[in-house]
Amino acid sequence: TSGSVATSPIDSSDDAYSIPVSIGTPAQVLNLDLDTGSSDLWVFSSLTTASEVNGQNIYTPSKSSTSKLVSGATWKVKYGDESTSSGVVYTDKVTVGGITASSQAVEVAKTVSASFTSNSDIDGLIGMGFDSLNSAKPSAVPTFFDNIIGNLDSPVFTADLKHNKAGSYDFGVIDSSKYTGSLTYVAVDTDPGYWKFTSSGYGIGSAAFKSTSVVGIADTGTTLLYLDTAIVKAYYATVSGASNSATYGGWVFKCSATLPNFVFGVGSAKITIPGSYINYSPVTTGSSTCFGGLQDSTDIGINIFGDVALKAAFVVFDGSDTPRLGWASK
Numbered sequence: 001t002s003g004s005v006a007t008s009p010i011d012s013s014d015d016a017y018s019i020p021v022s023i024g025t026p027a028q029v030l031n032l033d034l035d036t037g038s039s040d041l042w043v044f045s046s047l048t049t050a051s052e053v054n055g056q057n058i059y060t061p062s063k064s065s066t067s068k069l070v071s072g073a074t075w076k077v078k079y080g081d082e083s084t085s086s087g088v089v090y091t092d093k094v095t096v097g098g099i100t101a102s103s104q105a106v107e108v109a110k111t112v113s114a115s116f117t118s119n120s121d122i123d124g125l126i127g128m129g130f131d132s133l134n135s136a137k138p139s140a141v142p143t144f145f146d147n148i149i150g151n152l153d154s155p156v157f158t159a160d161l162k163h164n165k166a167g168s169y170d171f172g173v174i175d176s177s178k179y180t181g182s183l184t185y186v187a188v189d190t191d192p193g194y195w196k197f198t199s200s201g202y203g204i205g206s207a208a209f210k211s212t213s214v215v216g217i218a219d220t221g222t223t224l225l226y227l228d229t230a231i232v233k234a235y236y237a238t239v240s241g242a243s244n245s246a247t248y249g250g251w252v253f254k255c256s257a258t259l260p261n262f263v264f265g266v267g268s269a270k271i272t273i274p275g276s277y278i279n280y281s282p283v284t285t286g287s288s289t290c291f292g293g294l295q296d297s298t299d300i301g302i303n304i305f306g307d308v309a310l311k312a313a314f315v316v317f318d319g320s321d322t323p324r325l326g327w328a329s330k
């Protein structure tokens with residue numbers, strides 16, 4: 001089988017991209033953030049502390065004839081930005097893009113942290129990382145990709161994220177109409193569980209491409225592009241008035257600034273991120289100071305090719321016995 005689901009940015013800053021996911025019988029449709037940087041499928045639910053629910057769609061297991069409690073199982077996930085959620089585990093039927101996992105572990109939240117409560121556009125996450133990142137106890141539960149991969153025509157899913165418009169995630173098929181040129185594949189290191197790869201270098205504006213290994217993760221669940229200090233400083237050195245602001249916790253500049261393109265290498269291929277994608281958003285609504293879409297990864301401890309980078313490319317997440325990433329321009 002193969003399938004495709006539209007994915008839409010949740011706001012004008014492309015802060016996250018959601019997909020409709022059907023859970024249970026009859027179907028309860030929730031808008032989940034497909035996240036290649038984590039491996040828990042968790043949802044706002046009828047069990048979530050009422051004061052922590054703020055407009056999200058919820059999954060009510062008791063209303064589904066196919067839900068089953070996984071006795072004794074709990075989960076607690078903590079993301080790099082310190083956001084958290086935790087709860088218990090059910091299995092139920094889950095359908096994405098016409099593809100069904102008949103007994104998918106659905107991690108039902110009993111509590112979520114403030115940043116999830118305040119985002120009414122996201123009803124949970126669907127993790128598409130490797131099982132080692134799954135937080136369920138006493139044992140990890142399989143991801144949606146784990147559960148469908150054996151039925152897919154090809155053991156892959158692809159990401160075609162776009163700026164300010166709907167894109168798509170495809171499962172089991174590589175749609176060559178969605179990219180230009182050819183795909184360049186690079187090896188993935190699945191330790192500790194991310195889609196971790198090595199970029200072959202970078203270029204800033206019209207400057208010469210710098211061949212250098214940049215290890216990072218392809219992470220659809222992270223908004224921005226986070227890279228090493230030297231690269232980030234070199235980039236913002238070309239933006240007059242840019243500064244690394246303690247107030248705002250990162251690089252800022254005048255919203256009227258013209259930003260250079262940023263190129264990153266994948267093998268011999270090059271992906272160009274338009275400078276406009278790096279003008280992420282005003283620091284506060286209406287401000288003339290804007291926060292950069294490229295930020296320093298030092299405090300994170302790993303480079304993250306988040307949505308700012310991914311939306312400039314067509315990306316194949318190849319889950320074959322030797323996982324790899326395919327990259328193409330579009």
Ligand SMILES: Cc1nn(C)c(C)c1CC(=O)Nc1ccccn1
Pocket residue numbers: 035037038079080081082083221222300304
């Ligand atoms: C690792 C990291 N440090 N910092 C500052 C950020 C933003 C990250 C990435 C991150 O937290 N991503 C995330 C958050 C919630 C849900 C899914 N992914």
